[in-house]
Amino acid sequence: MELINLSDITVSYDGKNNILEKLNLKIKEGELVSLLGPSGCGKTTTLRVVAGFIEPTSGKFIFDNEDYTKIPVHKRNFGLVFQSYALFPHLNVFDNVAFGLKMRKIDKKLIEEEVFKILDIVDMKNFAKRYPRELSGGQRQRVAIGRALIVQPKLLLLDEPLSNLDAKLRLQMRVEIRKLQQKLGITTLFVTHDQEECFSISDKVAVMNKGLIEQFDTPENIYSNPSTEFVARFVGFENFIDLFLIGENIYEGKGENKFKVDTLIKKEGNIKGTIRPEDIQIIRDDKKENAIDGVVEIRTYLGKSYQYNISTSLGTLIINDFNDEVYKKGDKVKLYLPPNKIVLV
């Protein structure tokens, strides 16, 4: 049974354009789900609907079998951490974390116990007396997470919580967030535009485009089986070939090249095959199946590999080649597109 059920959520800020259009999302208890998508696609807006800052124009938000669509923010008891959700600068770490409990007029002794329990969880016990200006970015964000957790929320909402941190700290903090989330078993909705970050910590990922969820699946399935061109591009597929079905799992592209595609879902009509640059092989033998001739246009050095732009009858293909042999502009090559690496979108 799902804890969160967003159904047909539509949001418009100006009464004309819909920022979210009939968005649907179900999240099970204990899951960490990410909203992933480019800037402006509606991730924060979705989170605001869940948090209660925006009432949707239409649609329903069911939480734990209750209609929450019109429940005010302060009655939802969710933990919030936003990118710019600054700590209170005039309060020390202890008081920042205690804030949510002090609002509730709870016994002082009990507050102290609870705050230290949380500071221990976010590894900030020794910093209780420090002020936000005396902390690093990562420490501040840990305090912000502590402040969100102190009210024992049934749901944790994180909006790009790591985007103000430097690269190394971001890697470290995302592992910490995942560990913490699993330890507490807290259902979490995490917003990010960073694919790697999102894949590394999520049980499931909702890829968003223009106010809609294009695919909701495990990170593994999204990575290897994107269902639309948008999702494919977002997760690193760069080659798109127009194809049409001509036989059992056989597709033909421009130039009468035939490709076998290992796929469970047969698609007909105007479809595209897509393949990652690292999955196309430059081959020496004269294999015919799933192979195509090409000429090297551009070579770029990427450190671990060379990237080639290769012109073929299907258009220019981009290939990352990890082999020792290096080709130069004008070289004739043969390319092999393995049947199990071509995805239909």
Ligand SMILES: Nc1ncnc2c1ncn2[C@@H]1O[C@H](COP(=O)(O)OP(=O)(O)O)[C@@H](O)[C@H]1O
């Ligand atoms: N308060 C607002 N008033 C009007 N338009 C807004 C407001 N907040 C966001 N938008 C617009 O809604 C769209 C989605 O924004 P947002 O949900 O913040 O996207 P994301 O978090 O994915 O970057 C953007 O086009 C943005 O300009």
Ligand SMILES: [Mg+2]
């Ligand atoms: Mg945002």
